[in-house]
Amino acid sequence: MSQLVDDFGREFNYLRLSVTDVCNFKCSYCLPDGYRPNGKPQFLALDEIRRLIQAFAKVGTQKIRITGGEPTLRKDFIDIIHAVKDVGSIHTIATTTNGYRLEKNAKGWFDAGLRRINVSMDSLDPKQFQQITGENKFHEVMRGIDAALDAGFERIKINAVLLKDLNDTDLPKFIQWLKQRPIDVRFIELMETGLGHEYFSKHHLSGETIKARLMAEGWLRQMPSATDGPAQNFCHPDYQGRFGLIMPYSKNFCATCNRLRVSATGKLHLCLFTESGIDLRDLLQHDAQQAELIERLHQQLHQKKSTHELHQGITGVTQHLASIGG
Known part of the structure; x- marks a missing residue:
């Protein structure tokens, strides 16, 4: 099968797969009032997820990140890891979590095939x-990060x-921690969403x-690998860890876009901040639908724009990041 390529020559080898919108944290920049379901949610079932993963693998996907909401809230989370691992052409299995279940489960998830983990730690x-997340779970999450280190994950990232006026002065603490x-x-x-204009104006x-401060202290820019996406990473000879910046408002941010998103209800999102999503679920019911599903993926990529429109204050239909997985 041919690689997924858009009209601007960008190749898409990275899928961010949301498996639930539900989250048990109340982060001020995302879900300040907590998760509020709109009726009874019908998230993708395990068999639907398997078929989706298999289709993306056939068109060149090499990395899958399991996201949410909080993906580890799903009772079959470890089965989802197994489903990705069973597709041999997927080189990297990752997840993003708030870390509240990490302490008890890091080793089990690693043994199942998870290799990279991002922990939200603001x-x-x-x-x-606690002020930012709405939860008094700092020490629990910190122990989880230590457990992930002990388990042997090949890369652990803290997001x-x-x-502004909340954690922008934490840079020295984070650097020393590394x-x-x-x-x-x-x-x-911070990115503006449909529900967050006032918060964005106050805290963006x-x-x-931060980049200027890092450079002034001797941190060096590293070149990204093929599946890294738009993050700018910095290293320092005196530190074991690295520092990274994701700056969606920077010039040419979208030029290296390599990722697509599928929501927990089976909608393809070509960008985090554009359309309401293209339904794929009708083609996830039978194995015999694979060719048609792949054809739909190729067709929809012709609709992908060259860049987001955040600079114009156009946030699309995204109301909060938990709805697509960030």
Whole structure:
């Protein structure tokens, strides 16, 4: 099968697969009022997920990240890991989690085939962590990160959403934390969503300010690998860990886009901030539908735009990041 390529020559080898919208945290930049279901959610079943993964693998997908909401809330989370691992052409299996179940499950998930894990950790101060997430689980998440290190994950990343007047002064703490830990810490610029204009206006801060401070302290920019996407990564000879920046408002951010997203209800999203999604679920019911599913993927890529429209304040239909998996 031919590789997924859009009209701008970008190849898509990375799938971010949401398996649930549900989350048990109440992060101020995403779900400040907590998860509120719209009726009874009908998320993709395990068999539907298997068929989806198999189709994407046939068109060149090499990396799959299992996302949410909080993906580990699914009772069959470990079965989903197995389903990805069973497709031999998928080289990298990753997940993004708030870390609340990590301490008890890191070894089991690793044994199932999970190799990379991103933990949302917006502050190294327990009180500020609770202020941002709405949960008093700082120490629990920190123990989970240690458990992931002990389990042998090949890459552990800490995601911190950069928030002006909240955690933007935490950079020295994070840098010091990396001194003896082979972990990536990434500050992610706050992105405006449909429900977050006021919050965005109050707390958005350009990652360029952090980049300038890193460069001034001797951190060196690293070239990304084929599946890394648009993150800018920095290393320092005196530190075991790396620092990264994701800056969606920077120039040419979308030029290296290599990822597609499928929501927990089976909709293909060509961009985090555009259309309402293209339904794939009708083609996930039988194995015999694989060819038709793959053809739909190829057809829809012709609709992908060259860039998002965040600079114009156009956020699309995305109301909050938990609905697509970020």
